[in-house]
Amino acid sequence: MNQDRGLHYEENLLWEKEYSESSGVDLAEPEDIPLRIGVAPREEVGLPQLSEPQVVRHFVRMSTWNYSIDHGFFPLGSCTMKHNPRLNEKLARLSGFAQIHPMQPQSTVQGALELMHELQNWLAELTGLWGVCLAPSAGAHGELAGMMTIRRAHEIQGNSKRKIVLTPDSSHGTNPATAVMCGFEVRSISTQETGRLSVEAFKDALYKTDENGADIAGMMVTNPNTCGLFERNIIEISDLLHKAGGYFYCDGANFNALVGKVRPADFGVDVMHINLHKTFSTPHGGGGPGSGPICCTKDLAQYMPVPRVIKNSKGEYILETKEDRSDTLGTLKAFQGQFGMFVRALSYMKSHGSDGLRQVSEDAVLNANYILSQLKDDYHVPYEGSCMHECLLTDKKQKQYDVTTLDIAKALVEYGYHPMTIYFPLILAGTMLIEPTETESKDTLERFISTMKKIAQDVKDGKNKEFHDLPKSTPRKRLDEVRAARNPVLNYNIAS
Amino acid sequence: MRYLPQTANARKEMLKAVGVSSIDELFQDIPKTAFVDGLVDLPKHQGEIEVDRDLSAMAAKNMNADDVPFFLGAGVYNHHIPASVDYIIQRSEFLTAYTPYQPEIAQGTLQVIFEYQTFISKLTGQDIANASLYDGSTAVSEAALMAMRITRRNKVAIGTVLNPEYRKVLNSYMSNYEEREVFEGDPDGDTACVIVQSPDFFGSPHKYDKWRKKCDEVGALLVVVVTEIVSLGLLPAPLEADIVCGESQSIGIPMSYGGPHLGFFACKQKYLRQVPGRLCGMTKDADGRRSFVLTLSTREQHIRREKATSNICTNQGLCALAFTVHMALLGEDGFKRLALLNHQAACRLAEAVSCIDGVKILNDRFFNEFVIELPKPSSIVVEDLATCGIIGGYALDDNQLLIAATEMTTDDHIEEFVNTLSEIL
Incomplete structure (x- = not known):
């Protein structure tokens, strides 16, 4: 029986559709010539077969089941879901950018190298960090590049015994995971009390196993941190770290709070990654591709991965190799990085300029504080004072009525929003991290605030039971995630 | 600025609601020494027309596969992408x-x-x-x-x-x-x-x-x-x-x-x-x-x-x-045909280059790319081909060149490649 209602369409899997007589792509007729592959040719692959109209309808129908930033407000903390300008998309698709090969002679891609060189300059200027390598593929890959840069520096400087990396317990989970991938040991610093790093707690961790901190490789700190707060003591902390011989890795996920206004080099950062897909508006695409260039001090630049683009004395742009910079840790990604994202990011940066980028951080911070100021009576605010570009709430007030953060998130879905980040950071129970970004108007914020107030009121009014069934107007209701994990069905082969 | 919807008036009202008199009060946790004095040293904002022109000019400097015969593979391939x-x-x-x-x-x-x-x-x-x-x-x-x-x-x-x-x-x-x-x-x-x-x-x-x-x-x-x-x-x-x-x-x-x-x-x-x-x-x-x-x-x-x-x-x-999406469009027959066409394009290319004096094919089997031995260093040949408007392949050590063909490779491309290569060698 047809399950479609209004604009809600059910859509089966490609393998469940009627097998078409012909392919959706008309390719030339093959010739009758002998094969030279040296092995027996494959007979069957097991693919479906559909015409172009069937394929287009299939994907368009599935797209209607997705929420996106173009639909509406997306206050996902630490993810910076801002507007994705379409000019960027247009430019990335120019043949001169999309149809060039990474191994072409460098004389034939001077425009691409010029673009990378200019992007390096913008990032260096915005962070105050002189060495830029664009290659890492995403934030976590940038972390890997940054931490391997630190590892390489210690190795070359004869400090291989420095094995410990300090990181706050509120950090992104990728931070400790990355440190371990690099062969470091992780030492966690508690921040639960105030949501910030205290100098005392930092010192305890720094000198825990060596009175001079001589076993410390470095620290990984997100600033502003994952509670949406700026680490007030960061200069004192980074001074202590530097004195002990460690390097400061800054997770750049929250750079949107600072861009154009504050340069991380000026609060002690030695190396950081930049998420072009957050701060610089390249689209998230349903989970990638990202791009995570790293920026580092002059001292560390000799150790970071190759390649970077340099301009030689003849004015030509060239890609450096390991032979040009022997102290480098090597290559972390084939070729030059997520170049298509470089085009988009530079298009965005040039559109905003120095003045626009400064306004970006100011509006991002103002928007978050406005939400905080309007919701502080309705929801528990764990840390006093103003926030940066995102604000942290918890479900403490609602939990007594049997309504949790998950229920609040699902209620937001019912009311046409993408929820905030939930249950992160992990240091408190029932956290909700709200990041509005600068691309939302006051009007949008007001609507969101009134929805959040209505939810809080409904909880107080004893409508708790109704929450547990939300959302109910979406293409699907709450999912059985336990079933998915207990009996993993990861493709149609297993399903059928 | 076209990507920023807040108005001056809205900003003023919001600052008031938050309870601060200026935006910088919201940045007060940040040490004064970390602030940029004024604006960072970068150009100011530009309109869509200007940004489009700037980046299009950079794109125009690159030799791209839509415009020239293209034989480079080595892990990245020039294939057709259906419009949909x-x-x-x-x-x-x-x-x-x-x-x-x-x-x-x-x-x-x-x-x-x-x-x-x-x-x-x-x-x-x-x-x-x-x-x-x-x-x-x-x-x-x-x-x-x-x-x-x-x-x-x-x-x-x-x-x-x-x-x-x-x-x-x-x-x-x-x-x-x-x-x-x-x-x-x-x-x-x-x-x-x-x-x-x-x-x-x-x-x-x-x-x-x-x-x-x-x-x-x-x-x-x-x-x-x-x-x-x-x-x-x-x-x-x-x-x-x-x-x-x-x-x-x-x-x-x-x-x-x-x-x-x-x-x-x-x-x-x-x-x-x-x-x-x-x-x-x-x-x-x-x-x-x-x-x-x-x-x-x-x-x-x-x-x-x-x-x-x-x-x-x-x-x-x-x-x-x-x-x-591309796999769904190709389907069983389309995907297999695409593979066969790639192989046949490479067979045609192999046939054509093996007729050039002094050029030898080193593979006894291949799919859509193979190595040829040239009478002179391949890195120089690749540069020379580029000067003649052909992306000629991947220069291996010494005189060896890795070349690829795909469904995008036409007989005209192969002819141009063979003629130019014969002249260069």
Whole structure:
């Protein structure tokens, strides 16, 4: 029986559709010539077969089941879901950018190298960090590049015994995971009390196993941190770290709070990654591709991965190799990085300029504080004072009525929003991290605030039971995630 | 500024509501010394017209595959992308969505991933596939790390000629622990896995039974690497492998000077819990309807922190979508035909270049690329060809040149290539 209602369409899997007589792509007729592959040719692959109209309808129908930033407000903390300008998309698709090969002679891609060189300059200027390598593929890959840069520096400087990396317990989970991938040991610093790093707690961790901190490789700190707060003591902390011989890795996920206004080099950062897909508006695409260039001090630049683009004395742009910079840790990604994202990011940066980028951080911070100021009576605010570009709430007030953060998130879905980040950071129970970004108007914020107030009121009014069934107007209701994990069905082969 | 909707008036009202008199009061936690004095030293904002002109001028300086005969492959290939692929991936609902953490409003992305995982497991003949990784080079490194976790061994053997870019990345990934080692040759009792690229970097397809046997003798895993995924429409599926991974840029994704591309990763069911990256699984919703959701996230960094299987917390979502749309369009017959056309284009190219005096083909078998021996250094030949408006291939050591053909290669291109090459040599 047809399950479609209004604009809600059910859509089966490609393998469940009627097998078409012909392919959706008309390719030339093959010739009758002998094969030279040296092995027996494959007979069957097991693919479906559909015409172009069937394929287009299939994907368009599935797209209607997705929420996106173009639909509406997306206050996902630490993810910076801002507007994705379409000019960027247009430019990335120019043949001169999309149809060039990474191994072409460098004389034939001077425009691409010029673009990378200019992007390096913008990032260096915005962070105050002189060495830029664009290659890492995403934030976590940038972390890997940054931490391997630190590892390489210690190795070359004869400090291989420095094995410990300090990181706050509120950090992104990728931070400790990355440190371990690099062969470091992780030492966690508690921040639960105030949501910030205290100098005392930092010192305890720094000198825990060596009175001079001589076993410390470095620290990984997100600033502003994952509670949406700026680490007030960061200069004192980074001074202590530097004195002990460690390097400061800054997770750049929250750079949107600072861009154009504050340069991380000026609060002690030695190396950081930049998420072009957050701060610089390249689209998230349903989970990638990202791009995570790293920026580092002059001292560390000799150790970071190759390649970077340099301009030689003849004015030509060239890609450096390991032979040009022997102290480098090597290559972390084939070729030059997520170049298509470089085009988009530079298009965005040039559109905003120095003045626009400064306004970006100011509006991002103002928007978050406005939400905080309007919701502080309705929801528990764990840390006093103003926030940066995102604000942290918890479900403490609602939990007594049997309504949790998950229920609040699902209620937001019912009311046409993408929820905030939930249950992160992990240091408190029932956290909700709200990041509005600068691309939302006051009007949008007001609507969101009134929805959040209505939810809080409904909880107080004893409508708790109704929450547990939300959302109910979406293409699907709450999912059985336990079933998915207990009996993993990861493709149609297993399903059928 | 066109991307900033707040008005001066709204900002004023909001500051008042927050209870501060200026925006800088909200930045008061930041040490004064860290503030930029005025504006950073960069150009001010520009309109769409100016930005378009600036970047278009840079694009115009690059010699691109739409304009010139093109014979470069070496892991990245110039293929046709049907118009509807780019139309679909530019839909807002796909382009501007986040990772599908809220499955009730992300079933579109999730079903696409499920279909993508199915395509990859069909192509590779493996039980399961993940939701994609950054690219082929990092996929191979992740495969090596996974094999090391499974076998608790520290050595990685390279069986056939691996793409040199992948080899460099693998070296870097291995360098973090001193006891780890990568070497060329046969596995021994300390070897976690053997990496076999097929077609290898020089374009020759390999049989896997020999490598399976060598692995079984010492208890190592067999990792098969495919950098030209179109080859799987003509060459046998690597059923003998424990892990099959590599690059799927060839389907639906432009070369884009090296990225973003699409790393794929597939393996046997028994290794499920060691797989890096995201997985999408089937389940039911509260009404019992079939639904999809990210699953087995207990392996991931946001829960496991320093005990995670990998630090990866993304996939190449939009690239995986492009791949899935293109594969759906091709279908069984189209995909196999595409593979055959690629091989036949290479056969025609081989035929034509072998007629040039002093040029010899070194492969006895190939899929869509092969190595030729020239009478002079290939790096000079590549530069000379570029001067004549031809992207001529990948210069190997000395006089050897790796050249590729695809369904985009016309007889006119081949003729121009052969004529120009004859003149240069």
